[in-house]
Amino acid sequence: MTRQIDDATRRPRRATVTEDGIRDLVDVFYAKIRRDPELGPIFARAIPGDWGPHLATMRDFWSSLALTSGRYKGNPLAVHRRIIGMEPALFDRWLALFDETCGELFTADLAAAFVDKATRIAESFKLGLFFRPHQTWPPGTP
Numbered sequence: 001m002t003r004q005i006d007d008a009t010r011r012p013r014r015a016t017v018t019e020d021g022i023r024d025l026v027d028v029f030y031a032k033i034r035r036d037p038e039l040g041p042i043f044a045r046a047i048p049g050d051w052g053p054h055l056a057t058m059r060d061f062w063s064s065l066a067l068t069s070g071r072y073k074g075n076p077l078a079v080h081r082r083i084i085g086m087e088p089a090l091f092d093r094w095l096a097l098f099d100e101t102c103g104e105l106f107t108a109d110l111a112a113a114f115v116d117k118a119t120r121i122a123e124s125f126k127l128g129l130f131f132r133p134h135q136t137w138p139p140g141t142p
């Protein structure tokens, strides 16, 4: 069973979704992303200046999904199409860091609910970005 206090951070794990919990999720997750050797440089190129607007967008995104607040109005697939350096395998790394973060902040059931949503969205992004029904993958293979 997951302990109610995270051993590494000593924070109590949250059992319900709140705006404060979403703020923690976004802050801790993107701090890990920025330190990550694979994902960090991709984000640094896409967001060279102030991270405030990106973190605010991500709070709106997760609040819309988890609290049905309706605050996020964007088109994330279109945004990801423009990101230089996107590759299918990077989604595994993204999800691993997201899973780690949720496990630190939330109880096991709540962490699983967040990770499940993120995994479904990652799958739909991968299909939207990389799946070409009439093309082999990787390109050039028979």
Ligand code: HEM
Binding pocket: 039, 042, 043, 046, 047, 054, 057, 058, 061, 074, 075, 076, 079, 080, 083, 086, 087, 090, 091, 094, 117, 118, 119, 121, 122, 125
């Ligand atoms: C390989 C994995 C991923 C990479 C490298 C990546 C990278 C990025 C970057 C660089 C941005 C900022 C773009 C900009 O402001 O110009 C962004 C925005 C965003 N990402 Fe991702 N992302 C990944 C996966 C995901 C996943 C799995 C989700 C959802 C579960 C997600 C949700 C979003 C959302 C909602 C935005 C804001 C879009 C907007 O501006 O409306 N991303 N991503």
